[in-house]
Amino acid sequence: MYIFEKTITVKQDDIDDLNHVNNVRYVQWVQDIAKEHWLAFATKEILEAYSWFLVNHYIEYKSQALLGDTLHLKTYVSEVEGVSTIRHVEIINAKTNKLIVKSKAKWCLIDNKTQRPTRIITEIRKLF
Numbered sequence: 568m569y570i571f572e573k574t575i576t577v578k579q580d581d582i583d584d585l586n587h588v589n590n591v592r593y594v595q596w597v598q599d600i601a602k603e604h605w606l607a608f609a610t611k612e613i614l615e616a617y618s619w620f621l622v623n624h625y626i627e628y629k630s631q632a633l634l635g636d637t638l639h640l641k642t643y644v645s646e647v648e649g650v651s652t653i654r655h656v657e658i659i660n661a662k663t664n665k666l667i668v669k670s671k672a673k674w675c676l677i678d679n680k681t682q683r684p685t686r687i688i689t690e691i692r693k694l695f
Contacts, residue, residue: 581634596638600640601619609691617685651684
C-alpha cells in the first residue's frame with residue numbers, strides 16, 4: 568500500500584458562513600487528491616485507456632479547520648478487486664496532528680473506449 572500525501576493551507580474562499588472550512592470544500596479536496604495520486608503515477612497509455620467512476624463515497628467530519636490552518640492530506644488504496652478499488656483519504660491539522668476528515672470511497676475502473684467497467688490490470692494494481 569502506497570500513501571500519497573500533500574499539504575495545503577486553508578484560504579479565504581475555503582471558508583463558509585460559520586468561519587470554518589465548508590463541507591463541500593472537503594469533498595473537493597478528497598476528489599482532488601485522488602485524482603492527483605492517479606495522475607502522478609499512471610502512464611500516458613494508461614491515462615488514455617482508462618478512467619475512474621465514483622460508485623459511492625462516505626465522509627466523516629471529525630473536527631473543524633479554520634482560515635490559515637495547514638492541512639496534511641493523505642490517500643491510499645486499501646483494496647483492489649475485480650473492477651473496483653477502495654480509496655481512503657485523511658485530512659489532518661498539520662500543527663495539532665488532529666484528524667479533521669476521513670473518507671472512504673469505492674471507485675470503478677472504466678475503459679475509455681467502451682465506457683464500461685473493466686478489470687483492473689496488473690500494471691494499474693502496481694500503482695497502488
